[in-house]
Amino acid sequence: MKVAKFGGSSLANATQIKKVGEIIKSDPERKFIVVSAPGKRHQTDTKMTDLLIQMGNSYLNGLQYETNLKLIMDRFTEIIEELNLSNELLIEFETMIKTVLNAEQSNADKLDAIKAIGEDSSAKIVSAYLQSMEIDAHYINPLDAGIIVSDEPGNAQILPGSLAKIYTLHEKDGVLVIPGFFGYTEQGKLTTFSRGGSDITGSIIAAGVKAELYENFTDVNSVYSVNPNIVNDPKEITILTYKEMRELSYAGFSVFHDEALIPVIKEKIPICIKNTNNPDAKGTFIVSEREVKEDECVSGIASDTGFCSLYVSKYLMNREIGFGRKLLGILEAEGISFEHAPSGIDDMSVIIRERNISPSKEAIVINRIKEELHPDMVSLHRGIAIIMVVGEGLVNTIGVAHKAIAALTEARVNIEMINQGSSEVSMMFGIQSTDMDRAIKSIYNAYFVKK
Template sequence: MKVVKFGGSSLANGAQFQKVINIIKADPARKIIITSAPGKRFADDFKVTDLLIKYAKQYLTQKNYQPVVKEIWARYQEIATYFKITPAALQPLKQQLFDLLKNNYRNSDFLIAAFKAQGEKLSAELLALILQQEKLPARFLDPQNIKFMVTDSANDAQILPQTYHNLYKWHQTDQLLIFPGFYGITKKGDIATFSRGGSDITGAIWARGVQADLYENFTDVNAIYAADPHIVNNPCAIKVMTYRELRELSYAGFSVFHDEALIPAIQGQIPINVKNTNYPELPGTKIVPAKNFLAQNIVTGVASSNHFAALYLHKYLLNKELGFTLKLLQIFYKFKISYEHMPSGIDDLTVIFDKRQFTAAIQQNMCDEIKKVLKPDYLEWIDDYAIIMVVGEGMRNKIGAMRSITAPLAKKKVAIHMINQGASRISIMLGTKKADAPIAVKQIYQQFFN
């Protein structure tokens, strides 16, 4: 059995729905289908999820939401018209969109979650209607009815372990099961969504729950590439990679596949195949367990991300001061800040953060607190910071990999502010200035792939 997830671009309009139907028909093993909300049809278009969020916020602020509701429904009406779905069959779906206003919600967070989850639900119901019209044994499954249970966090839910037990009863089926991605139901009966892009997570949960042979994730790219195509022209497609390679690369910006979606797949040891809805005959990229994996290259991929900042602390005899790091971590906890890395020396320490969790006030207040409590000789906040990840299972047993990575950067006069190698020995992290990050990615890519 295969679990198949289709992204927003795959379900953007009637023509894309037809491609999805063709893919489903092409392989009888594709039994469980996970849908996203319709994505953009063209560059300046809006994703339905964004329109639903707008609908919710306009309702909450008592603004005129009628135009956006009409715009949302027009997207589904367009797809239904493409397949000649009757108005009578479509009416219950339309009613759901308008009935969102009549439901009771615990608070505004759960209201927004319920509104934005409706995009996936309507996609799933509409796809089931179309497949039934094509005389295929399709059935829409409602997360409420099958007890797809998640934690009580409105817009960043996690799956509850009991859900896997609830899903297993569907591991053998003669039907096509159509299920909406992105959301589940809390113990209190509220709709709660995963983080954005969470349909990937739903697919992985189903794959683990039914112990699928393969989880196919259809999107709008041919494969996962060894580098960002916006930085490197025509980078190599990765044919096969391990879960942990993708986890490392996702950390620094690989966004083809939701990194949280890997966890259920890893737990169930379910291989993943990322493919293109528009070119389903292409092999795509397979993501597999590390066991028995034979690396074909030293480096699998290189990625960079600019959403980092660093805090540099210098204090003589820092290494002999008991509790210094503990006090520092307590300050982070006080300000609800998590850190990413903490490379250190004898008298100094650098803490790297995802700077998206900071406001200017939090940054200033936290630094003031550190000065007051720890009394460093020198403190500097570094906002101009980028992280580069060089990842490959082949690096584990390769002597001289570090030299091969850093030598081309020296030739281009790229200064390296930090080097960190993980205990797994499959990744090397470099810290540079933002402006140097694209240059570094190009140079490292050319070193290993040209």
């Protein structure tokens, strides 16, 4: 028994949805289907979720929103007509949108409900199309599915006890189609996961029903060892561990949401990343353990931009009890989360996502550090990129760090920060964002190109 999740590219138009129908029909073990909102039909297209967000923001700010509403409805009309489905679905979708817009609730809750319309409508379309194929399919609302979450709009977390409720889905007949990306609080309020959260829903359903396999369908044959937009024809990865995939996803691998691994890790359910456009391809398996060969200790190289480094230096910092706690406490008090905090004897760096610390907030933080911690130096550097070299064999392989550092030296890239040791499966390098592509190519050649 399998749970299959289909991403936005798999549901972008009627042609793609027809492929999804054939994939579901080809394997009766695919009983639970989780869907995203329609994605881009072509490179310059706009995702349905983005259209919904634009419409919601316009409405909430008292601006003209009807143009976005028309674009949304035109998109649904195109899909429904090409699939020869009932126009009653269009009436239902437009009524649902207007009901949400006119509901009396906070702006955050209303925007969450607006964003969820893409996935909810997608699930109803897929369910109706499967029925037209004479498949016994049923739309299941996340509330009825048992997806109970915390009351954190845009960042919901699954609550204990939900998995037991989800397991009762076994009692229902046929193929169950469930919208991804959102759940309901204990008070019955719709709340979304973080962006890309349909992966999270798929993982929660797989864990809840104790699936034998969680299939995640996207638009690539497998996970690649590096971003194919940076390196041409990179090596495909056939198998990864949960730890490796989580590190790679965190650091920029967009094929899978990094938070989505948590539910399946606990139940040790294997995942397979597959291609909707080439479903016979083997794909990439993500499992709890794998055999590691010494000459293949690195699985992948991930990268992401948009970081900054808060640097604090103070002589004999290591002897000052509570210094690190006080520093991080200032960030906590200002509502700023951090990513990494490598430290030395007299200095400490805190890596922060740039979007989490505005220039005005930066000034407040630096002033508080100066007044409360009396450092010798404090500064914040923006434009930092993070590169993660990931592999289960890193901790036991001699010379693996040297290869990466030598590759960066050869590419004439200055290393702003190194963090190795906090994870058994990754090394992290901080560099200037302008050097990232050059650095990635050099590191990839060091590990994957035989000389």
